[in-house]
Amino acid sequence: MSYGADSVIHPESSPGNLRADWGTAPPGACAELAPARTSRGKRDEELILPINSSLSVTLHQDQLKTTTTAAISRDFTEDRIWLNGREEDMGHPRLQACLREIRRLARKRRSDGHEDPLPLSLSYKVHVASENNFPTAAGLASSAAGYACLAYTLARVYGVDSDLSEVARRGSGSACRSLYGGFVEWQMGERPDGKDSVACQVAPESHWPELRVLILVVSAERKPMGSTAGMQTSVETSALLKFRAEALVPPRMAEMTRCIRERNFQAFGQLTMKDSNQFHATCLDTFPPISYLSDTSRRIIQLVHRFNAHHGQTKVAYTFDAGPNAVVFTLDDTVAEFVAAVRHSFPPESNGDKFLKGLPVEPVLLSDELKAVLGMDPVPGSIRYIIATQVGPGPQVLDDPGAHLLGPDGLPKPAA
Amino acid sequence: MSYGADSVIHPESSPGNLRADWGTAPPGACAELAPARTSRGKRDEELILPINSSLSVTLHQDQLKTTTTAAISRDFTEDRIWLNGREEDMGHPRLQACLREIRRLARKRRSDGHEDPLPLSLSYKVHVASENNFPTAAGLASSAAGYACLAYTLARVYGVDSDLSEVARRGSGSACRSLYGGFVEWQMGERPDGKDSVACQVAPESHWPELRVLILVVSAERKPMGSTAGMQTSVETSALLKFRAEALVPPRMAEMTRCIRERNFQAFGQLTMKDSNQFHATCLDTFPPISYLSDTSRRIIQLVHRFNAHHGQTKVAYTFDAGPNAVVFTLDDTVAEFVAAVRHSFPPESNGDKFLKGLPVEPVLLSDELKAVLGMDPVPGSIRYIIATQVGPGPQVLDDPGAHLLGPDGLPKPAA
Incomplete structure (x- = not known):
């Protein structure tokens, strides 16, 4: 799959004035460093403004990726969206907010006197198709990747080239960070209208080439505690959250930026x-x-601490988002040993050959000393698989027409 | 088993000048309301001083009890202790601290001019036997009950009648609360020497007769995270703990006292x-x-919240100590329905007849509405059993010689 830098128009393949665009965006939010958790810690629910700044690492599209195609046409009778091949309700308030915002930016651009290279009516309806190559809603930040990719693709279709933080943010708060590659800060901002609540890159994806990311996907377990009910209430009910956001996160953000x-x-x-x-x-x-x-999750935490204790230094680090899956950071010289330790403590149950996905990892033997330190009863099957990846770039345009998700008729292509 | 109010001497059954005493103490700390967690939150590790005040409910000895027998004799050659029938090391620093403290109080009493009704030498060695009728080290505060009972029994043997908070506290911080029945506050105090870090009763056991306590004993699971390593470090490493202790606990203690x-x-x-x-x-x-x-534990939390949501009010409440077992508070009119809900969500695997221990609970049928609200896949066997109990009195003296754990020779009686 090749990435280009420009948008593509296919008037010849359209049922009318179709403009189609394709983007691919990384699920940056799945490797957060100082979580803002807007969904649980919003100072403004409508605008999706966080109660603290945050930082994330954008993961590489070679392993984890959202692909989105958007098209507009005067022949489309309504806005429609297909997610992973299934049509969803475009009336969802967050989708509507993104659409409204991108059309507002396009209007603004036009009224500012920019010449539109593609003078299409802003009233045309849009079709969108989006696919993830990783499990949706598994705590892997699929919505962050999805909304970042949507914002990026819609911007191409509508010829918008201004900052897209707000468009993405209105869909999913942390999506604004996924608009950039490398290490990205989402500055919480201070303005009530949220105009200064934007993402900016702390360091590019090339900055720390030795850094590796392992995603430990935990087997589906009974979900022990519903989150939806509580999601709205953290800010109101947790005195610790308030204290953390106000007193603890700001110095941590500065320290984290320095570490990176x-x-x-x-x-x-x-x-x-x-x-x-x-x-x-x-x-x-x-x-x-x-x-x-x-x-x-807790056994993984224990494994990491024991692994580090054995080495007498922090060679591996975990972080967990809104789910049981672990995102593990380490350096390239430690990946093989740590993967072997995971395999030792959580032996694959049936899919031994598919246990490791993504970047290749050499099999190594664990030392008896390390095995003794890990000392846990193996728990077969409780980790489903590992995705090995690294820091990656921001959204890219797909030049390959074969990668488009919408056909010339503006409808999703049949699955290959 | 009958409880008396006085100590018992058996010179005739002793191998020398044997003074034996028997106490039974409740595991008060297992139903904590505003945990102080000295073991994890000590401001002074040697004196066992907490970083915040706390409050606990003392549970009834009819269901959960420690029984301790102590004896001193000039013929004993060393201090010895048997826990649940097995001899343990009396050199344990905390046991030594309790012994040292009780002997200090006895010396002080004598030097204050009190006539000792039993003028035995303070240099005599002591034998102690102690038994719990509930699982030790299962997060049911066995050490709190144990040290409270030890302090109380030693005080009888040595003729000490002053406040025993310090003796018990030196063994296990929360043990000082178990010296009283009913609702007990452990005031953190301010003095560096800990003399004002004492327990006092907020309300007697008769204060709230409708209150019931259900202990949900969770089946032995793989211990997911070692606690010992972290126990010493909470105060140093958790900024949230510090904030909680200083800013949040004091108003909560006042509110809790008012609620009671x-x-x-x-x-x-x-x-x-x-x-x-x-x-x-x-x-x-x-x-x-x-x-x-x-x-x-988390499924129990969810069950409680759903049960309350169904009733539109807080009819049941959970608290968890240093383990996965839940202590559930409710009123007598709700016990039967909640126990049925627990049985529905966590069906007993094999010991259905022994699933419920302690106070009798009428079996009732759950409404279909409540079943629908609970809506969880049953998880057979993950709760081992329930102990139904209520608020109880403080330590008692046992008059029945048959209940003594040490025989006339000062050694543990053979198991019946």
Whole structure:
């Protein structure tokens, strides 16, 4: 699959004046460092403004990717969207907010006197198709990747080239970070209208080439505690969350930025783990409480601490988002040993050959000393698979027409 | 078993000048309301001083009890202790601290001019035997009950009648609360020497006769996260714990005392749950993190919230100590329905007839509405059994010689 830098028009393949665009965006939010958790910690629910700044690592599209195609045409009778091949309700308030915002930016651009290279009516209806190559709603930030890709693709279709933070943010708060590659900060901002609540890159994807990311996908377990009910209430009910956002996160953000700039893995890893734990602590302090970590998550935490204790230094670090899956940071020289440790403690149950996905990892033997330190009863099957990946770039335009999700008729192509 | 109010001497049955005493103490700390968690939150490790005040309910000895027998004799050659029939090391620093403290109080009493009714040498060695009728080290505060009972029994043997808070506290912080029945506050105190860190009764056991306590003993699961390593570090590593202790606990203690005085179950229950959640949040914020709640604990939390939602009010409340077992508070008119709900969601696997222990509970049928609200897949066997109990009195002296754990030779009686 090749990425280009320009948008593509296919008037010849359209049922009318069709403009189609394709983007692919990384699920950046799944590797957060100082979670803002807008969905649970919003200072403004309508505008999706967070109660603290946050930082995330954008993961590489070679392993985790959303692909989106958008098209407009005077022949379309309504706005429509297909997610992973299934039509969904375009009336969803967050989708509508994104559409409204991108059309507003396009109008503004036109009224500012920019010449529109593609003078299409802004009143044309839009068709959108989007697909993830990773499990949706599994705590892998599919909505962040999805809305970032949507914002990016719609911007191409409508010829908008201004900052898209607000468009993406209105869909899913953390999506604004996924608009950039590398290490990205979402500055919470201060203005009530949210105009200064934007993403900016702290360091590009090339900054720390040794850094690796392992996603430990935990087997589907009974969901022990519903989150929806509590999601709206954290800000109101958790005194710890308020204290954390006001007093603890600001110095941590500064420290994290420094760790990244200096490529100091020890400090980076420790702060990442502490911040993940503290975020989940504030979830538990919500009433009714929210708990995303499962027993398997906790065993992974224990494994990481024992692995580090064995080495006498922080060689591996975990972070957990809104689900039981672990995102593990390490350096390239440690990947093979840690994957072997995971395999030792969580032996694959049936799909041994598909246990490791993504970047290739050499099999290595664990030392007896490390095995003794890990010392856990193996829990077969509780980790479904590992995705090995690394830091990646922001959204890209797809030049390959074969990758388009909508056909010349503006409808999803039949699955290959 | 009958309880008396005086100590018993058996010179005739002793191998020398044997003085034996028997106490039974309740595991008060297992139903905490605003946990102080000295073991994890000590401001002074040697003196066992907490970083915040706390409150507990003393459970009834008819269901949960420690029994202790102590004896001194000039013929004993060393201090010895048997716990649940097995000899343990009396050199344990905490046991030594209790012994040292009780002997100090006895010397002080003598030097203050009190006539000792039993002028035995303070240099005599002591034998102690202690038994729990509930699982040790299962998060049911066996050490709190044990040290309270030990302090109380030693005080009888040595003729000490002053406040025993310090003796008990030196063994296990929360043990000082178990010296009283009913609702007991452990005032953190301010003095560096800990002399004002004492327990006092907020309301006697007769204050709230409708209150019931259900202990949901969770089946042995793989312990997901070691606690020992982290226990010493909470105060140093958790900024949330510090904030909680300083800013949040003091007003909560006042509110909790008011709820109890007014027998306001709704407010009492909500605060109990919030405080339990917040304590466990600070455990998670410790580095490395501590997690006492298991997936089963979280399912119990969910069950309670759904049960309350169904009734439109807080009829049941949970609290968790340093383990996965739940302590559930409710009123007598709700016990039967809630036990049925637990049985519905966690059907007993094999010991159906032994699933419910303690106070009798009428079997009732759940309404279809409630079943629908609970809506969880049953998880057979994950709750081992329920102990139904209520608020109880403080330590008692046992008059029945048949209940003594040491024989006339000062050694543990053979098991009956």
